[in-house]
Amino acid sequence: MQTTLPKKPVAEKTYCYHCGDECLFEPILAHEKHFCCEGCKTVYELLQDNGLCDYYELEKTPGLSLKQPKSSEAYEFLDEEVISKKLIDFTDGKTTKVTFYIPAIHCSSCLWLLENLPRLESSVISSRVNFVKKELTIAFQQDNVSLRKIVELLASIGYAPLITLEDEAKEQRKASSPNRKLYAQLGVAGFCFGNTMLLSFPEYLGFDGDEEYLKQFVGYLNFLLALPVVFYSAQDYFVSAFKSLRKKFVNIDVPISLGIAALFLRSTYEVFLGGEAGYFDSLAGLLFFLLIGKWFQSKSYDHLSFERNYTSYFPLAVLKWVDGATRNIPVSDIKKGDILLIRNKELIPADGILISPSASVDYSFVTGESDPVKRTQNDLLYAGGRQRGASIKVLIEKDVSQSYLTQLWNHSSFVKENEEQYQQLINVIARYFTMAVMVLATGAFIFWWQQSPTLAVNAFTAVLIVACPCALALATPFTLGNAMVTMGKAGLYLKNTHIIEKMATINRLVFDKTGTLTYAKDGEVMLGGRYSDDELQAIFSVTGHSTHPLSRKLHEHLSQRFAQKLSVDKFKEIENKGIEAAVNGKAYRIGSPSFCFEEAQVSITEGNVVYLAIDGITRGHFSIRTKTRGGLKQVIQKLGASFKTTLLSGDRSTEQTLMKKVFPDETPMYFNQTPEMKLEYVAACQASGEKVMMLGDGLNDAGALQQADVGMAISEDVASFSPASDAILDAKSFERLPTFLLFARRARQIIFICFGVSFAYNIVGLSFAMTGMLTPLLAAILMPVSSISIVALSTVLVRLVAGRLKLT
Amino acid sequence: MKIIILLISISVVVAIVFLIAFLWAMKSGQYEDTYGPSVRMLFDDNIKKDENKTEK
Numbered sequence: 001m002q003t004t005l006p007k008k009p010v011a012e013k014t015y016c017y018h019c020g021d022e023c024l025f026e027p028i029l030a031h032e033k034h035f036c037c038e039g040c041k042t043v044y045e046l047l048q049d050n051g052l053c054d055y056y057e058l059e060k061t062p063g064l065s066l067k068q069p070k071s072s073e074a075y076e077f078l079d080e081e082v083i084s085k086k087l088i089d090f091t092d093g094k095t096t097k098v099t100f101y102i103p104a105i106h107c108s109s110c111l112w113l114l115e116n117l118p119r120l121e122s123s124v125i126s127s128r129v130n131f132v133k134k135e136l137t138i139a140f141q142q143d144n145v146s147l148r149k150i151v152e153l154l155a156s157i158g159y160a161p162l163i164t165l166e167d168e169a170k171e172q173r174k175a176s177s178p179n180r181k182l183y184a185q186l187g188v189a190g191f192c193f194g195n196t197m198l199l200s201f202p203e204y205l206g207f208d209g210d211e212e213y214l215k216q217f218v219g220y221l222n223f224l225l226a227l228p229v230v231f232y233s234a235q236d237y238f239v240s241a242f243k244s245l246r247k248k249f250v251n252i253d254v255p256i257s258l259g260i261a262a263l264f265l266r267s268t269y270e271v272f273l274g275g276e277a278g279y280f281d282s283l284a285g286l287l288f289f290l291l292i293g294k295w296f297q298s299k300s301y302d303h304l305s306f307e308r309n310y311t312s313y314f315p316l317a318v319l320k321w322v323d324g325a326t327r328n329i330p331v332s333d334i335k336k337g338d339i340l341l342i343r344n345k346e347l348i349p350a351d352g353i354l355i356s357p358s359a360s361v362d363y364s365f366v367t368g369e370s371d372p373v374k375r376t377q378n379d380l381l382y383a384g385g386r387q388r389g390a391s392i393k394v395l396i397e398k399d400v401s402q403s404y405l406t407q408l409w410n411h412s413s414f415v416k417e418n419e420e421q422y423q424q425l426i427n428v429i430a431r432y433f434t435m436a437v438m439v440l441a442t443g444a445f446i447f448w449w450q451q452s453p454t455l456a457v458n459a460f461t462a463v464l465i466v467a468c469p470c471a472l473a474l475a476t477p478f479t480l481g482n483a484m485v486t487m488g489k490a491g492l493y494l495k496n497t498h499i500i501e502k503m504a505t506i507n508r509l510v511f512d513k514t515g516t517l518t519y520a521k522d523g524e525v526m527l528g529g530r531y532s533d534d535e536l537q538a539i540f541s542v543t544g545h546s547t548h549p550l551s552r553k554l555h556e557h558l559s560q561r562f563a564q565k566l567s568v569d570k571f572k573e574i575e576n577k578g579i580e581a582a583v584n585g586k587a588y589r590i591g592s593p594s595f596c597f598e599e600a601q602v603s604i605t606e607g608n609v610v611y612l613a614i615d616g617i618t619r620g621h622f623s624i625r626t627k628t629r630g631g632l633k634q635v636i637q638k639l640g641a642s643f644k645t646t647l648l649s650g651d652r653s654t655e656q657t658l659m660k661k662v663f664p665d666e667t668p669m670y671f672n673q674t675p676e677m678k679l680e681y682v683a684a685c686q687a688s689g690e691k692v693m694m695l696g697d698g699l700n701d702a703g704a705l706q707q708a709d710v711g712m713a714i715s716e717d718v719a720s721f722s723p724a725s726d727a728i729l730d731a732k733s734f735e736r737l738p739t740f741l742l743f744a745r746r747a748r749q750i751i752f753i754c755f756g757v758s759f760a761y762n763i764v765g766l767s768f769a770m771t772g773m774l775t776p777l778l779a780a781i782l783m784p785v786s787s788i789s790i791v792a793l794s795t796v797l798v799r800l801v802a803g804r805l806k807l808t
Numbered sequence: 809m810k811i812i813i814l815l816i817s818i819s820v821v822v823a824i825v826f827l828i829a830f831l832w833a834m835k836s837g838q839y840e841d842t843y844g845p846s847v848r849m850l851f852d853d854n855i856k857k858d859e860n861k862t863e864k
Contacts, residue, residue, distance in 0.1 A: 054852070108847040111844060111847060111848065112847075115851075129841075129844055130840060130841045130844065131841050131843040131844040132840065132841045132842060132843060132844075133840070133841070180834060180835070183834050183839060184831055184834060187827065187830050187831060187834070188827070191823065191824075191826075191827045191830075194823075195820060195823055199816070213810075213813075214812065214813070217813050217816070221816065221820065
């Protein structure tokens with residue numbers, strides 16, 4: 001510590017100048033500013049040295065907490081050419097271009113700092129941020145600086161890129177956004193709509209008899225303008241209708257396509273043979289509104305990843321032992337028979353046999369149980385475990401894709417059937433709607449046939465035109481689109497709008513425990529008593545030598561504050577009692593009360609308590625307990641009133657009593673659940689007719705999340721880490737979960753109201769069409785009026801409900 | 809009144825030019841990042857490096 005710590009009253013809270021976090025310990029004072037940790041201070045100094053302090057001017061406390069710095073080997077694999085090649089976009093031998101996805105990008109300060117990267121590293125030629133996609137494209141001179149250096153620089157200022165080697169993910173990123181085509185179709189439809197409307201005006205106002213040529217001209221022009229609308233803008237509707245018919249199914253695109261085709265054919269006939277104006281303006285307007293609805297619905301959270309597979313949980317590269325030396329190889333290249341070196345805190349990527357004498361493996365990733373398991377030579381180690389302690393050597397037994405953990409991904413539930421979309425509400429209605437329309441159209445045709453075949457054809461097409469369910473098709477996208485945006489602002493991000501429909505029908509909620517109801521990170525550590533900085537650092541150093549779970553938690557908690565360990569002498573660990581050691585000539589004892597005190601005084605506290613004595617004098621205690629999410633009890637009770645609940649936990653039943661207090665009495669609770677058992681439980685519920693929503697947080701829930709009707713991942717850091725799921729819930733919004741579910745039900749009701757209104761429009765329109773009185777002018781008025789009023793109605797209702805539920 | 813046919817044709821051609829401009833803007837990725845450019849233009853080009861040097 002180079003600075004002296006000012007004495008501060010405990011009540012006054014200090015916030016870090018860099019990251020804005022509350023300083024948990026005595027703040028570090030430097031440059032007349034407070035910092036919560038060494039990491040934040042270092043970044044500030046780096047920026048100050050390079051004259052980049054504008055960073056702090058643009059936004060208040062824009063920085064990112066650097067409390068858990070990565071180890072120096074973390075990006076070692078980037079030196080390996082096989083791996084770096086996969087990441088690079090382009091290189092000509094001198095200049096290299098690379099694009100990183102950086103989830104931390106969140107404000108204009110980030111943008112400014114990242115685009116000023118050349119000032120921090122002169123070999124960077126240019127850097128450019130795509131704010132919406134949270135991507136940074138960097139061009140650098142590869143002779144002067146390595147890819148690893150660049151990534152390390154980014155990580156050191158708090159913008160660690162999320163690196164993935166998945167080929168699909170990269171290709172998906174490189175491909176132009178899928179919305180581009182929709183934008184183009186919308187643009188073309190809008191252009192044609194506007195022009196056709198203008199050109200149709202004279203027709204509606206009436207031509208003089210001697211201006212017949214003008215009428216003809218306008219008709220031809222409208223026909224030309226309608227061509228791109230029908231054959232470009234509307235093509236998705238035709239394709240979708242055709243596909244669904246081939247599967248012997250009627251979706252909403254079928255009546256839409258029928259309507260478009262009827263409009264186009266009849267208008268073409270009228271313009272070329274009948275000398276009439278046709279309905280081209282209605283046609284273009286119809287497509288324009290429909291595409292706006294589609295665009296509204298397609299808005300999604302591009303930068304969030306809902307489709308993560310297991311490889312994104314695994315390290316990108318592992319150390320392979322070849323001829324007495326190690327080499328970095330990509331995880332995908334691991335083969336049976338390879339010997340891998342797994343260092344402290346590294347993940348075992350594939351099932352293998354332990355060659356080293358012993359290992360201590362933490363399977364919290366797979367089961368949620370965080371106490372490490374001891375393994376000895378020749379034991380089989382399953383993939384997904386994390387080594388704690390010294391490096392171990394593992395002989396790989398199975399390919400990565402075949403190991404115990406990854407086999408879950410090959411489970412049938414991961415091949416979600418496409419049929420799903422046919423169960424959407426709108427498509428169920430479309431089936432009956434189309435049938436009714438066909439009956440009515442045929443009826444009108446037969447009725448008018450005796451009078452005049454022309455009139456019969458007119459009535460037939462008029463019914464198809466007016467019944468084209470434009471308003472009906474707009475009700476769903478606008479209601480769900482609005483609802484999705486509202487939820488997103490409140491902290492629940494959905495993969496697509498259809499999830500809302502599914503959320504509305506849920507009747508059982510299945511919770512995972514660790515990370516979902518309790519915090520994923522180690523328990524909350526409360527410091528009882530006051531300690532000087534030196535003492536805390538000594539405790540940090542001493543606990544670093546112990547593998548006991550409580551020591552580890554204490555050590556990790558203090559590692560937010562300290563990086564350097566002091567030298568520890570006479571370290572001794574006494575089983576079931578505690579640890580003792582000497583630091584700077586003082587004797588430290590950390591452990592159970594009887595171990596630290598002469599006379600055992602037992603004070604009962606919740607969770608685990610560790611006591612501390614220095615030189616035989618009792619100094620205080622640390623209590624470490626599992627921290628449940630804020631408002632957990634209220635949330636569960638609210639949910640318990642309207643849903644059936646279940647608790648599935650991967651770890652031992654130690655916290656059963658705590659959970660019993662929270663959940664309603666009849667809630668089934670299962671402990672020691674493997675990932676497969678969770679999946680099977682969800683499937684069993686579904687088999688008995690229940691609609692299940694699974695809430696989980698990690699790899700060990702991945703199967704169940706996929707199997708469930710709605711899989712919701714709870715994540716502390718929405719952008720960077722969440723398993724494959726339908727929805728991602730920001731942990732901060734956990735308390736709003738009951739509101740979200742209620743809101744989903746309300747959204748469904750709003751859709752029904754809009755359906756009712758649009759049916760009313762259809763009945764009015766049909767009554768004109770059946771009697772053969774549908775004029776182009778009437779169609780041109782009825783169509784936009786119905787569409788716009790539906791859009792307005794759904795928007796207003798969603799806002800109203802959101803306001804009442806306090807979601808906005 | 810036949811002149812109106814010419815006028816309409818011209819107006820449609822002008823409109824098509826704008827449609828093409830829109831499609832070009834979209835293809836060139838101008839709708840990919842709608843936030844970045846709006847703040848980027850406000851950044852100072854000259855960084856207060858000198859100011860800092862005098863401080864030291």
